[in-house]
Amino acid sequence: MFGQRPRARQTIGSILALAGLLLMIASFVWMQRIPGRQRPVKPQIAQPQPTPKPFVVVVLDPGHGGQDSGAICGGVLEKDLTLDVARRIERLLEADGIATVMTRVGDSYVSLADRAALANRVRDSILISIHFNEDNRPVSTGVETYYAAHQITGGSFAASWLPFLWRALSESPNFESQSLAAFIQGALVARTRALDRGTKAKQFFVISNVTCPAVLVEGGFLTNKEDISKLASEDYREEIAAAVSDGILRYRDAVKQRQSTIAVTNAEQH
Ligand SMILES: [Zn+2]
Numbered sequence: 001m002f003g004q005r006p007r008a009r010q011t012i013g014s015i016l017a018l019a020g021l022l023l024m025i026a027s028f029v030w031m032q033r034i035p036g037r038q039r040p041v042k043p044q045i046a047q048p049q050p051t052p053k054p055f056v057v058v059v060l061d062p063g064h065g066g067q068d069s070g071a072i073c074g075g076v077l078e079k080d081l082t083l084d085v086a087r088r089i090e091r092l093l094e095a096d097g098i099a100t101v102m103t104r105v106g107d108s109y110v111s112l113a114d115r116a117a118l119a120n121r122v123r124d125s126i127l128i129s130i131h132f133n134e135d136n137r138p139v140s141t142g143v144e145t146y147y148a149a150h151q152i153t154g155g156s157f158a159a160s161w162l163p164f165l166w167r168a169l170s171e172s173p174n175f176e177s178q179s180l181a182a183f184i185q186g187a188l189v190a191r192t193r194a195l196d197r198g199t200k201a202k203q204f205f206v207i208s209n210v211t212c213p214a215v216l217v218e219g220g221f222l223t224n225k226e227d228i229s230k231l232a233s234e235d236y237r238e239e240i241a242a243a244v245s246d247g248i249l250r251y252r253d254a255v256k257q258r259q260s261t262i263a264v265t266n267a268e269q270h
Contacts, residue, residue, distance in 0.1 A: 052176055052255045055213070057099045058248060059119045061129040061206060062086035066109025071134035073222040079107065081231060082130045085219060088241030089128070096249065101125070116209040126180060126251075127214035128244060129206050132231070133221045141224045142195025143240075145185040146216040147177035148208035149201040174201075176213040179254065184215060184247030191243040192236070194220060194227075213251075217244060 062082035064070035070078025083104070090100045101122055103115040119127045133140070151174060181199040189196040197218075207214040219240045220227040230236045 052258050053124060054255055054259065055126045055252065056124040057101055057122050057126075058089075058093055059101045059103065059122055059125050059127045059212075060086045060090055061103040061115050061119070061127060063129060063131040065104050065107055068109055071132055071222040073228050076222060076228060076232070078132045078134075078222060081132050081219075081222075081237070083107070085237050085241050085244075086130050088238055089130075089244050092241055092245040093248065096245070098248070112205045113209070115206050119206075119210045119212060119214070122212075125212045126248070127207065127210050127212055128184075128248070129204075129214070129216040130244075131216060131218050133218040134223045135221060136223075138223055138225070140221050141227050142197040143185070143188045143192060143220060144197035144218045145181040145188070145199045146202045146204060146207065146218070147174060147181040147199065148203050148214065149174055150203065151177065151208050151214065152211055176255075177207070177215060180213045180247070180251045181215040183251040183254070184217060184244055187243040187246040187250065188217070188219070188240065191239045191246070192230075194230075 062079070062085070064077075064079035064082060066079075068079065070082070072078065083106075086102060090102060093100050101118070103118055104110045115129075119125060133144075178199065178201075185196070185199045188194065202216075204216050207216050220231050222228055222231075
């Protein structure tokens with residue numbers, strides 16, 4: 001009980017400081033919106049094809065954690081499976097010389113906003129969020145990989161820190177995340193022989209509020225008897241991890257290939 005008051009005062013102090021900072025950012029953003037102050041709009045010229053950026057770091061996001069168990073089946077908790085599989089992917093990628101960052105390393109609660117903010121602080125990254133499914137129908141089975149059709153745009157301090165200011169990309173499909181999802185889903189189905197539920201676009205918070213290519217993997221149903229018995233096996237979880245790692249490497253190769261193609265095209269044009 002001792003020391004409660006100074007701690008409370010400190011907390012109030014930090015809240016006030018944060019509120020002040022938010023107010024400053026909000027007024028800055030508002031000032032930018034006053035018509036008279038708007039900078040002249042640049043004439044629209046045809047933009048060259050954007051070059052896909054190679055990634056250097058893989059941010060691994062084991063879903064749920066702490067008081068948030070995720071899906072539960074008997075003694076099996078989604079949060080334990082996600083951490084187990086993420087650790088396996090981490091080990092496999094590092095063996096291939098690819099740097100990784102985990103959004104949580106133990107059984108702790110990390111908010112979705114903090115997970116996205118962490119990914120946004122890591123330069124030249126991709127985000128892989130690991131989850132397991134549940135459904136009202138016990139027959140539902142298989143693996144699926146999600147990408148967000150629209151993600152926040154990079155380069156804006158305000159956009160990356162204040163989710164409510166996020167600006168959707170134009171109507172063009174989210175090519176990089178979509179192809180990352182396709183490579184991972186393909187490898188998952190090939191390795192696990194689980195039912196292929198395909199890649200799907202969905203605005204999950206953690207994959208839509210990051211600027212880097214991002215996907216969310218659902219590695220099986222905790223509400224399906226066969227899926228849960230497979231997931232209980234270490235070998236099967238290792239196969240899921242190896243598949244995700246395979247998909248990431250294939251995506252990296254595809255990005256490199258596309259880059260060299262674009263480089264050749266540009267050289268030919270000059
Ligand atoms: Zn989940």
